[in-house]
Amino acid sequence: MHAFYADHFVLPLPSGHRFPMAKYAQLRERLARECPEVEMHEALPASDGELTLVHTPAYIDAVASGTLSPALQREIGFPWSTAMAERARRSVGATLQAARRVMGQGGGLAANLAGGTHHAYADKGGGFCVFNDFAVAARLMQAEHARRHDRREPLRVAIVDLDVHQGNGTARIFAGDASVFTLSLHGAKNFPFRKEPSDLDVELPDGCADDDYLHALELALDELDRRFEPELVLYLAGADPHEGDRLGRLKLSFDGLEARDRRVMDWAWSRRLPLVFAMGGGYGHDMESTLQVQVNTYRTALAFERRWQGQALAAEAAATPQGTHWHNPAP
Incomplete structure (x- = not known):
């Protein structure tokens, strides 16, 4: 299973800041020790063109150039720095690479x-969120799917947001869009x-x-x-x-x-839906x-990725012609 990271971009936060910057490198270190089946890759930055699928050019430029107003920086919760701008792009890029992975191979799971x-809007950030990675990933997968397949209807994406905080930015971005279902x-x-x-708030x-x-x-x-038949699932597995x-x-x-993660992943697996x-x-x-x-989320995901791989092997075996195979055919 493939996962993408950008934890080497560390924000210079003031002492006592409540954002847990150190946890990302610590998570990668634990996964390397405890879940070696997770193949980890450094995330590439999202491009301006990819970000503009969701975000306004003026906002993208303000993040890149360091011209965010003090009020917008306070709403995000981070002071601007070059590391903040680069980390924001790569955080989106990690989800884009994960989505391309599962869509390109026709199924499975991948991770950021x-x-x-999910608190980032089209024209501003908020709640430690600069750009909205799930929103950009949904739009990019729709664009790339439309290029590969000759159909008028866009790829249908379900966003299952199980962070303890409501995904307000995601909800606003996709308000009234029948091709993306937002569940929080x-x-x-x-x-x-x-x-x-x-689309559905609980x-x-x-x-x-x-x-x-779990009942809810x-x-x-x-x-x-x-209400919806998705073709791709984006799952926000918050620990909070x-x-x-x-x-x-x-x-x-x-x-x-762990039961929450297993239920979402089983729901996607039973419908053979790729999941990021x-x-x-x-x-x-x-x-x-x-x-x-x-770490428990990754262990659960690995079990479902093995199911996908087993299905792929079975399909490959079924496609192999049966009959007599001469190991040493006569000249």
Whole structure:
């Protein structure tokens, strides 16, 4: 299974800043030790042309040139720096490469070790999100699919957002777009306090634990099934619903979050839908707990990637002509 990273671009954040910058390199180190089947690649930066599929040219230029206003920098939560601008492009690029991987091979799973920047709008960022990687990936896959296939209807993309915070930027970008279905399960009283309507929003009370969460997820996936037939799934597997998260306010256990991942991935597998996932938020009091949630997501994903690979091998075997094979044919 392929995963893409950009953790070597480290933002110069002030002391005490609550964004867990160190976790991305730590996640890659743990995966290298514990999940060697994950093949990791350095992410390439998203180009201006790719970003303009979603973001306004003026905003892209302001991020690139360092001319973001102080108010926009405060809304993002990061002071501008060259590392901030480059990391933002590569965070999008990682999701683009993962999406190209699964679409190019006709299925499977691939990942971004960061990403899930769902608070970014077309013309501004927010909540530690500069550019919206899932939105750009959805638009780029639609454009590339249209070039490869002669059909008028765009590729249908489902965004399953299970970060504890609502994906307000994603919801606004795709408002009224029938080709992208946005599903968000999130804390009702959590950030952002001004939410945007997704195609399906499920608001959860503070303290929501495993059983209630998984029941809500099951109902939401059933509703998605009734209303939409996706061809690609983008899954935001946030670690912040965990009971040990500083900002999450929900009470999911490690087992509950693993069951969440397994349910989404099984839902996609049963429909033979390619799936790209990103890590989203995670702000544990103990950073090891956040990393454990994310490592568990990768372990679950590997099990489903093996299913895809097994299916591919079976299809290859079935396509091989049967009959007598002469190992040493006569001259």
